[in-house]
Amino acid sequence: MSRWAVRHPLVALIAWVAVLIGLVGASTALKPAYDNSFALPGSQSQIAQDLLQELPASAAPNVTMQVVWSPTNGTVEAAAVRKSIDPLMKKLSTLDGVECVIGPYEKNYGKNCPAVSPRDLSAAIVAAVTKKLGITEKQLAQLLAAIPKLYPIAKANGDELAEIATVLAWLAKADATQWAAIAKALPGDVAKLREAVDAANKIWDTYVPAGQAAIDATSPISKNKTVAYATVTFDGTAPGVVEATNIQNLILDANTPALTIGASGSALAAAGATPDSSEVIGLLVAIIILLIAFGSLIAAGLPIVVALTGLVGGLLLVGVASNVLNIASFAPTLAMMIGLGVGIDYALFIMNRYKQGIDDLEPKEAAIKAVSTAGRAVLFAGSTVIVALLGMFVLGIAFFNGLAVAAAATVLMVMLSALWMLPALLSLLGHKTMGIRMPWARHPKVVDLDESKWSKYGALLQRKPLIPAVLSLVFIGVLAAPALSLQLGFPDNGTQPPGSLLRNSFELMNKGYGPGSGGEFFVAVKLKTPRDISELSTVVKALEETPGVASTLPNSKFVILLKGSKSAFSPDGTVTSVIVQPTTDPQSEATAQTLDRIREVTAPKVSDAATIYVGGTQAVATDFTAMLQSKLPLFLLLVIGLGFLALMMLFHSLVIPLTAAVTSLVSFAGALGITVAVFQNGTLSSLLGVYGTGPILPFLPVMVFAILFGLSMDYQVFLVSRMQEEWHASGDNRTAVRRGLAGSGRVVVIAATIMASVFISFIPTTNPTIKLFGIALGSAVLIDAFIVRLILVPSVMTLVGRSNWWLPGWLNKILPKITLD
Known part of the structure; x- marks a missing residue:
């Protein structure tokens, strides 16, 4: 395909544009339908969620908002507090889409309000x-x-x-x-x-x-009367960005030194959402690096144009795929982050090889040489990333499948752009590819490879290779140490910026209703006898008596009220629910122990009356961890095994693929340690814009490993392929390692710097999930490229010697010969 694009550039470009137009048409016809559901088939939390869906209340509109307030002094029943909050309630009730503001003072506001609930x-x-x-x-x-x-x-x-x-x-x-x-x-x-x-x-x-x-159990005024809240219901349509931001600003403006107000709920999901400029920052850094590397404005611009074109195609493809798979709403941003980084890198590798040949060959010949060498490496590297990402399908979790497809589709399109669009552009531009030179590149100096700084650096490593190998391992070990305390879970609103509505709401609810108010367990109760209150009472009483449980809803004092209720039970009367509030906060280890206690002690105790299943955020995180532990070995075996086989066929070696696999795990450990240190332990959190500590998202480690493994294979291929060339030429391992490092080290540094810059540029974003991935992937690339590939791998390969290139004779005969030159 790449050779065809070089020989028929205009046809190739027209065909590429046609592909993009086709994707635009498909995306227009099939509008993106992103889904943030997180299902764990067969888990207890998923069974609980499925059962709770049978309840009549689950069909009710769920677009709501909770407005919480607390005075600096006194109680929420003070006349001054009521006077301060009443105007806000009235303003909220007049907003478009608001049906009712259900207040705590026996007074509701709005056009479609229920009867006022008495307090006495x-x-x-x-x-x-x-x-x-x-x-x-x-x-x-x-x-x-x-x-x-x-x-x-x-x-x-x-x-x-x-x-x-x-x-x-x-x-x-x-x-x-x-x-x-x-x-x-x-x-x-x-x-x-x-x-x-x-x-x-x-x-x-x-x-x-x-x-x-x-009434007391569901009171919107806390027992200590220091906190109160109002519930705002909407007509079923969530406010858009503008409307939600206006609501947010309205509530923020109502805060005073004497009264703190917060808010949370699905109605505020779009509040404050603004176009993210992270990719622009990453692009600017990439352009600067490319200008320094190539010394030509056109040469620096081509990788950017090629990557952006492929990125657009990838995002269109992701939107189409969202109609078939459950793809999370943040997946396009994550795909953009990955696609932009690898897209620029892939174009860079081909451009770098083209630049090396343009002085001695005709433009078309130099382009064919570039796609025949670096192009094959890009194809191999991109395929490795895609395979690693799609390996997440073995986990059997739809949420992972969507993320994997989104990232893989984007990588596929930027890879095709580099192998299809770029060769055509190189063929058309010819010598103009290196046009508009920068001042520092107008008189380039030709430096012999053995006299280059990279060659001298390689020689320095080879003097005492054991020392840099050990030092690099120790350094990464220190970075990886925090990963030993890794906690998986979903962060609560305590990680939001101080003074934000979500943070205020979280802190005020904890103040008034206890630390477990934000992490309730949702218990699905499957009764033996339909609508049997005595069986339900048995379950409620047992849950209340469970150590670590602060309260239940319903509690044993008013469970009798559910007798004859249609809304509290499923249509067949066998399913109902109990909300359990623990005594500790959602991120506490004690809360996890309470969950285990309910499942392992309380559930068997009430088995004669009912079967109970515990759901909720903490339960989902616990079940996910258990599911991940059971399937992770298969995932690692598949991804690492396929990577090992691919490198073994490429280099006809056992040691090189083994080194690549082990060092990828080392890089992953270091990146995970940094992520835990920042997000879980709070190290440098203020500098990086992380406002609160909490557990690490359950899906991050797997995603980061899949992406990092693919990227680390990229750098391994580009680095070791040059070493293999020198090995075939000299037959001396030390010379091969040194000259290979001298020939490919510079481009690996440039590529890794660009990719890390793109990832790091997403750290300032307000989206906590993207910020998390930005830090994890940015640190992973820096560790893998600058420490592992440029220090540890050359040192280890020097120590291993000729064994790097050894393969049993019988295996060497049956393996296909794959060359990058």
């Missing part, structure tokens, strides 16, 4: 009865006190009743005959009255306290 159920019942009867509370109290005085009438005889009737008739100036008839019926009526009153008292004693317990 007994008082609310009394008020309703007096209004219905048209009497005062005092009169109702007198009536209730007088009713028991009628009870003796039920035991009175006929003569006593006649006397009573006469007295009543006289008092009422009524007909005695009429009162006598009434009197005869009094004993039975009074008996019925007593039964009714006794039944009412029983109901009152049972349900009113239960109702009050339900």
